[in-house]
Amino acid sequence: MTPKVWCIHNNEPSLKLVQDGFVSIGWEELGDLAELVSNKEALKTRLLDTFPDAKPGAIPGWAGTLRRFVLDMQIGDIVIAPNKSDRTLSLGTIAGDYYFDPSATLHPNRRKVTWHNTGIPRAQFSEKALYEIGSVLTVFAVKRHANEFAAALEPKSNLNAVEAEPATTATNAAVEDAETAEETPNASRVEEFTRDRLETILRTGLSPSEFEEFIAALLRAMGYYARVTSYSGDGGIDVIAHRDAFGLExxxxxxxxxxxxxxxxxxxxxxxxxxxxxxEKALFVSLGGYTRDAEFLDRSKHALRLLRGTDLIDLLLRHYESLDDEWRQRIPMRRVYAVDVVSGSD
Incomplete structure (x- = not known):
């Protein structure tokens, strides 16, 4: 039987999911969910009693999330765990049934996971696949791009993005609960899509020399004088920046x-x-991350700073209005407001 593919959003960066081999959800106030989830109507009643101030419509959605995590996810199913802090994905397989960890003060509702491929840059997946896993739900079945994520389960898999045929999905009840929420745009989903799109533009829409020109333009938008060095024989230095016009102060x-x-x-x-x-100071700019020995240099050398892809996107969004007209035309954006839909007590 083809394993199902699930995505679990965990917004608690303090939890060591990969190191300790598990995935988890919240709703700590409910205690052990093992028997509680067997009766859906009783579960809804318990949720309403526990969270009397819940927004209309939240209770059925929360009940569906809890039942998917405890009942629908099966040993051997594939799980995707997005890491919002470094914008990577980790892929593994469910290795055990649901359990309640009474010693855990945070997210005691857990499933054991065998992680196969961790810290994968989001840029290695298609934008459509990334948009699908941007659902507002905490736990949901991945349908349209399940094969694309399944193919990335092993580190050396071919990650060329394709339009995947849907793999076997969750039960009809789970799909029915999740269908609307998976399709609903929300502030978090719009933000993730924007960041993914910007990363794609910077990675594939610019030549190497244009990327250097963009970094110089971004530094100018931040208040520096910045210029690109010669593209040959630069000794590894691509951009030189300073605060005064002549670089003398x-x-x-x-x-x-x-x-x-x-x-x-x-x-x-x-x-x-x-x-x-x-x-002088050194600034290393990359669209990805850095190895442990590079991170050690960053911590130990006061004259060095490492700029990661997430940092670069943050700076672009923060200083976009101050960019040169040329770059705002090449990377067109406008300020919008989006409804911030939250998934609940996860």
Missing amino acids: GDIIKVQCKQTISPIGGPTVQALLGAVAEG
Whole structure:
């Protein structure tokens, strides 16, 4: 039987899901869910008694979430765990039945997971697949792009995005509960889509030299004077920035730009430090992340800063209005308001 594919949104960064091998949901106030979820109407009544101030329509949705987590998810099913803090996905398989951890003060409702492929950059998946897993629900079955995520279960799988045929999905009841919420736009989903789209533009819509020009433009939008160095023989320095017009006052910042989502290692970062003179600062910009040895350099060298893809998108969104007209035309955005729909006590 083809395993189902599930996505679980966990908004508690303090939980070590990958290190400790589990996924979890909240609703701590309900206690052990093992017997409570067997009767859907009794579960709704318990939820209403426990959360009397719940918004209209929230109770049926919460009941569906709890039943999917405890009853519908089966051992061997595939689970996707998005990490909002570093914008990566981790993929694993359910390794055990539901259990309640009485020693856990946060998210005691858990399922054991064997993680197969962790910390995958979101950019390795299609935008449509990423939009599907942006559902407002805490626990839901992935239908339209299940095969794309299943193919990425092993680290060396082919991650070329395709329009996947739906894999076997959850029970009719679970699908019925989730259908509307999965399709409903919400503030979080719009934000994730915007960030995914910006990352795609920066990664595939610009040449390497244009990416360097963009970094210089962003630094100018932040109040620096910045210029791109010669594209050949630059010694690894792609952009030079400083606060005054002539670069004679304050620190000189030497920037290296990598238009990649692959982790940058310590030796590459150390090479940048080797090109920085006394009194100068080093800034490494990447669309991805960094290895542990590179992170150690970031912590131990006061003249060094590592800029990750998430940091770069944050700065772009924060300083967009100050960008040159050329770049606002190439990366068109406008300010909008979106209804912030929340999934509940997860």
